[in-house]
Amino acid sequence: MDNVCKRCLLFEAGEKVTYSQIMAYLETVPVDEKVDDVLYRNRLSFCRECDNLLSGMCIKCGCYVEVRTALKNKSCPDFNNPKW
Numbered sequence: 724m725d726n727v728c729k730r731c732l733l734f735e736a737g738e739k740v741t742y743s744q745i746m747a748y749l750e751t752v753p754v755d756e757k758v759d760d761v762l763y764r765n766r767l768s769f770c771r772e773c774d775n776l777l778s779g780m781c782i783k784c785g786c787y788v789e790v791r792t793a794l795k796n797k798s799c800p801d802f803n804n805p806k807w
């Protein structure tokens with residue numbers, strides 16, 4: 724069985740191509756639709772400790788957390804226990 728980096732963000736998991744694509748996508752999102760860097764890092768810190776994180780993806784919604792956490796109009800999709 725392959726090693727699965729359960730609690731890693733894509734950036735940390737060595738998924739360089741996917742991570743680069745995500746960063747390229749975020750560059751296309753207008754600045755006023757994104758959270759500031761402090762909030763972005765804060766949100767990611769919750770994901771990093773969350774049991775729902777699997778190889779950079781949230782298993783509650785299927786989003787890459789490095790995208791979801793960057794967007795102002797998104798929230799944590801764990802409705803029973805939202806972390807951010």
Ligand code: SF4
Nearest residue numbers: 770773775781799801
């Ligand atoms: S449930 Fe919330 S905190 Fe957990 S990985 Fe998903 S978005 Fe992040």
